[in-house]
Amino acid sequence: MSFSSPVEENTLKVQMDSQCYPDGCQVVPIWKLVAMWPSEKEEEETIILISDDDDDEVQCPDDDGEGESTQGSSVLLVEPQEKSPLEENKSEEMVDEEGDLVVTYCKQADVMPHARHDCTVHPFQRTESDTSSPLGKNADICDECYCYICDKLAAKCQLWTAPSLCHCNAHNKSNFWKAQRNSALAGILATFNLELLELDTELRHGGDLLEKFIKDLSVAYNKYLTGERMCPPGHECFCKPKLPPGQCSVCSSQNLEVVYRYSDVFDLVTRFLNQAEQESPKAAAVMLLGAAKQIALHKDPALLRNCQNLGHTASLRIAVPFLFHRITTRLQRMLVLCDFPKILYEKFVDFFHSISLPCHCFAFTNR
Structure with missing residues (x-):
């Protein structure tokens, strides 16, 4: 049995590597790969293209705008390109920040029947028991405003702006108007x-x-x-x-x-x-x-x-x-x-x- 010298062993290993990895590819030890592994930030901003064919040729633009041939390389590192302002605006218009919601149609909400003091169209001024005359714009109504006292459409209330009654000033935060409402709706049962x-x-x-x-x-x-x-x-x-x-x-x-x-x-x-x-x-x-x-x-x-x-x-x-x-x-x-x-x-x-x-x-x- 013959023993080889260290020099012969290294020469034999290089020859075997050359046969296993053509085109002069270099074998890197795993501990060196760990040190060379990209950081998380670099990993997020880097795209790795792996070619299955050694003869593929990819043109990679450099900073000067000239193409650089990558023939013979199995791994190619490509820096991501920034989106154009038009694409960014388009995404912001259609998708929310988290990307979970896409707006496809928008319609104004229907106005439901409501008491005059809850109207979102016309402002309402509150007082405890003012019945002399309409306050501010309390007499203004929309199509769905109801009289708080009569419990019917404000347009049909005969006492909406009647002097010393003025149902247009009624609201649910006043004890006076609550008593008026109970009396009107309960009738004789209010007694x-x-x-x-x-x-x-x-x-x-x-x-x-x-x-x-x-x-x-x-x-x-x-x-x-x-x-x-x-x-x-x-x-x-x-x-x-x-x-x-x-x-x-x-x-x-x-x-x-x-x-x-x-x-x-x-x-x-x-x-x-x-x-x-x-x-x-x-x-x-x-x-x-x-x-x-x-x-x-x-x-x-x-x-x-x-x-x-x-x-x-x-x-x-x-x-x-x-x-x-x-x-x-x-x-x-x-x-x-x-x-x-x-x-x-x-x-x-x-x-x-x-x-x-x-x-x-x-x-x-x-x-």
């Missing part, structure tokens, strides 16, 4: 201290019936206050003809007496109470409580003069306590048997306690 969200179909139905009853009751009560002029019974005629009582026009005109009969009012209230008993519990409670408050306000112009001479339906001082007894008896039964919500139950009780009772109804004070 029960009910919130708008607490009102359901039954309560609104009872409120509608109560409002109609109050109008009819007002007509009947005003007629009662007018009274009826009558000749006192048994009045004798002092004229020469000696006509029977009530037939002498002279004596009757001098001795006529005004009689106040509550009968028509009593009949109207009785029919309303009969109707309430046929309604749902919530509607009936509203109707009964509302009727109680209305008749408690009635006054007897005759005081004690005709109390003994009229029947129990014709005398207010007798008829009203009778109606109150019927109302309170029915209400007590309903509050016990009907499953009213706790808040509604308490508001019904508070409403009854808020009624100012006349002297002839003091017996119902602790009911």
Whole structure:
């Protein structure tokens, strides 16, 4: 066995490398490759082109603009070219900064119905309770502006710019305007201290019936206050003809007496109470409580003069306590048997306690 000298081994290695890597390519040790590896910044800015064919020829422009042949090279380093300003502007117009969104179409948003104070087209000036005249540009509206009080299109609001009312100044940050809105939307139910969200179909139905009853009751009560002029019974005629009582026009005109009969009012209230008993519990409670408050306000112009001479339906001082007894008896039964919500139950009780009772109804004070 023969051993080669170090010089012979190096010569043999160079010959083998020349056979494995033609065209004079140099073999670089791996530790030298690590040292020569480009930095991250250089790696991002450098493009490496690898040719599969040793005979490929690539023209690489240098700084002087002259092409440099790369025939025989397997690896080519190419510096990236900067984008033109036109390409950059085009990218900025179509793509966002992160490149995740491309704008293809743009349309103006549709304006939804809104209260006047929320309008984005016309400015709005807020005050607590100014009703004298429109403030600033509060009277200006768009097609979708709604009246905060009436809850309908501002163009259809009859009180939009009415002096001392001015719904155009209304907004939801004022306690005054909130109370006005509740009163307008809740109607008679606002007297029960009910919130708008607490009102359901039954309560609104009872409120509608109560409002109609109050109008009819007002007509009947005003007629009662007018009274009826009558000749006192048994009045004798002092004229020469000696006509029977009530037939002498002279004596009757001098001795006529005004009689106040509550009968028509009593009949109207009785029919309303009969109707309430046929309604749902919530509607009936509203109707009964509302009727109680209305008749408690009635006054007897005759005081004690005709109390003994009229029947129990014709005398207010007798008829009203009778109606109150019927109302309170029915209400007590309903509050016990009907499953009213706790808040509604308490508001019904508070409403009854808020009624100012006349002297002839003091017996119902602790009911």
